[in-house]
Amino acid sequence: MTAQLNPRGDVAVLVPAAGAGVRLGPGAPKALRLLAGEPLLVHAVRRIAAAPSVHTIVVAAPAADVESVRAMLGAVAPVTVVPGGAERQASVAAALAAVPTGPGIVLVHDAARALTPPDLVESVAAAVREGHDAVIPVLPVVDTIKEVDAAERVLGTVDRSALRAVQTPQGFRRSVLTAAHEAAGDSLTDDAGLVEKQGVAVVCVPGSELALKITRPFDLALAEHLLTTGA
Numbered sequence: 001m002t003a004q005l006n007p008r009g010d011v012a013v014l015v016p017a018a019g020a021g022v023r024l025g026p027g028a029p030k031a032l033r034l035l036a037g038e039p040l041l042v043h044a045v046r047r048i049a050a051a052p053s054v055h056t057i058v059v060a061a062p063a064a065d066v067e068s069v070r071a072m073l074g075a076v077a078p079v080t081v082v083p084g085g086a087e088r089q090a091s092v093a094a095a096l097a098a099v100p101t102g103p104g105i106v107l108v109h110d111a112a113r114a115l116t117p118p119d120l121v122e123s124v125a126a127a128v129r130e131g132h133d134a135v136i137p138v139l140p141v142v143d144t145i146k147e148v149d150a151a152e153r154v155l156g157t158v159d160r161s162a163l164r165a166v167q168t169p170q171g172f173r174r175s176v177l178t179a180a181h182e183a184a185g186d187s188l189t190d191d192a193g194l195v196e197k198q199g200v201a202v203v204c205v206p207g208s209e210l211a212l213k214i215t216r217p218f219d220l221a222l223a224e225h226l227l228t229t230g231a
């Protein structure tokens with residue numbers, strides 16, 4: 001049976017957490033690495049569970065860690081845990097298959113964005129509720145962007161005014177996300193990409209600096225600093 005958080009909520013949150021964390025360096029799977037003494041996944045799930053609209057959370061964990069993740073999250077929130085896949089897209093598909101009947105809105109949220117505030121979960125869900133099929137949180141690009149060739153020679157400077165850095169949670173009308181995953185071919189780096197391929201309009205809402213993706217050692221150190229200074 002699927003664990004429920006708020007039976008009156010209309011949002012299921014899928015949490016892909018099955019990645020290795022190669023860019024973070026050797027160690028446990030990234031979602032299980034410690035940030036201020038607790039696994040990244042615990043931080044992420046605690047914040048998702050604090051969003052009032054959330055009905056269900058489904059975590060895709062590394063296959064070898066499903067039982068320990070279930071036990072670990074038992075003390076944090078009612079959560080369903082399934083084995084993830086070899087790529088992020090497969091992990092999301094596995095979690096999507098475990099969503100119970102009920103929630104009409106599905107959010108996909110990286111465990112690696114462990115400090116994402118509950119408010120961002122709510123604002124993405126609200127935009128879907130208002131009638132958008134697909135919603136992504138974004139930040140403006142702050143660096144000058146160059147296009148380069150294979151030898152790292154600059155080919156040109158890209159106009160960044162129309163570029164956005166994309167975060168999670170990404171929110172979808174449930175039927176839209178399901179159809180996009182059913183039709184999925186090549187693996188893409190985000191779920192909005194799958195939906196775009198179906199010709200569905202994707203809209204942007206403001207993201208959050210706190211929703212940074214912990215990818216490299218510097219990001220973990222930054223997150224630790226943010227947490228100890230009150231994030």
Ligand SMILES: Nc1ccn([C@@H]2O[C@H](COP(=O)(O)OP(=O)(O)OP(=O)(O)O)[C@@H](O)[C@H]2O)c(=O)n1
Pocket residue numbers: 015016017018019020021022023024030031060084085086087088089091092110111112113213214215
């Ligand atoms: N097979 C995979 C790969 C990634 N993810 C999840 O997708 C999110 C975003 O991926 P990323 O930050 O790139 O994590 P990793 O794939 O673990 O990182 P790396 O590429 O450095 O190994 C993470 O929460 C990660 O656990 C997943 O569930 N299943």
Ligand SMILES: C[C@](O)(CO)[C@H](O)COP(=O)(O)O
Pocket residue numbers: 088110166167168189190191213215
């Ligand atoms: C989904 C995502 O976090 C949006 O920015 C990102 O695409 C994940 O990419 P990664 O290459 O798996 O880190």
